[in-house]
Amino acid sequence: MTTPDSRPTIKIYSMDDCTWYAAESEESAIAAYAADTDLEASDMDVFEVSDLAMDSLMFSDDPGVTNATRRTFREQLAIEVADGTHFPCLFASTEY
Secondary structure, three states, rough: OEEEOOOOOOOOEOOOOOEEEEEOOHHHHHHHHHEEEEEEEHOOOOOEEHHHOOOOEEEOOOHHHOOOOEEEHHHHHHHHHHOOOOOOOEEEEOOO
């Protein structure tokens, strides 16, 4: 699927309890995550982040700083798409 300006629609996929990837499809998110982690697809429990969660999950540009900028996943994804980020890619993690 593409947007009106011919850019592909990027979605966020939960790869595990603490990692999210941005990709055009679940399959491409799984392939990127597998390449980054050496996990097999059968070991993953991947799902697309819901519309509701896109507005409630928070992205922090520096989680170690008390007053770091915080945005919803939807806001951060819009920034990354506008910036021309190459997808699929790691979008967020609680482990970094």
